[in-house]
Amino acid sequence: MSAIVLGKGDALLIVDLQNDFLPGGSLAVPRGDLVVAPINALVALYRERGLPVYASRDWHPLDHCSFSAQGGPWPPHCVADSEGALFSGALQLPDDAIIVSKATTAAEDAYSAFNGTGLARSMLAEGISRLTVCGLATDYCVLNTVLDGIGAGFEVLLALDGTRAVEVAPGDGDRAIARMLAKGAVPVSLSGGHLIADPKLGARL
Numbered sequence: 001m002s003a004i005v006l007g008k009g010d011a012l013l014i015v016d017l018q019n020d021f022l023p024g025g026s027l028a029v030p031r032g033d034l035v036v037a038p039i040n041a042l043v044a045l046y047r048e049r050g051l052p053v054y055a056s057r058d059w060h061p062l063d064h065c066s067f068s069a070q071g072g073p074w075p076p077h078c079v080a081d082s083e084g085a086l087f088s089g090a091l092q093l094p095d096d097a098i099i100v101s102k103a104t105t106a107a108e109d110a111y112s113a114f115n116g117t118g119l120a121r122s123m124l125a126e127g128i129s130r131l132t133v134c135g136l137a138t139d140y141c142v143l144n145t146v147l148d149g150i151g152a153g154f155e156v157l158l159a160l161d162g163t164r165a166v167e168v169a170p171g172d173g174d175r176a177i178a179r180m181l182a183k184g185a186v187p188v189s190l191s192g193g194h195l196i197a198d199p200k201l202g203a204r205l
């Protein structure tokens, strides 16, 4: 295990920690609320060091193509400006967090925070080279965000305590983690106020 020294070029990216993806929401990730405390600890760590925090959100129109009424795979969720689209009230999002809205038009869906948002370009313009990714859900939006982030040239740390899976099929979560690690994502956890890279976390899969 080795502690990761955070500094200039680091950013935290919180994926879709929205009410509809949390218990009680229309597309809830089972026990998704367990990620909130670890994510708040990550937010505190990044803010202590003056490093930027990004938060993506699904931000769909009422007739979005991913909704079952339009033939999509999901129940309606995260309709723009609805209660379900709000970030969790328990998330301690800093006032200066950078919000990234995705899949904002009816015809296009986006699991990845990089898809159609200009996020990679704006992060690169800010000198960001390494991301810690956390949020919901491991097997959809986190997976696609991590793969796109690596594809865009970022080093990606995956905060395992800060993500949980939908598991439409059992094992989807572990399979998603294995895919991310195979592409070069580094599994990390927060311990004693430090981010720790632990290859054993990935090796259990």
Ligand SMILES: [Zn+2]
Residues within 6 Å of the ligand: 058, 060, 066, 077, 078, 103
């Ligand atoms: Zn969606």
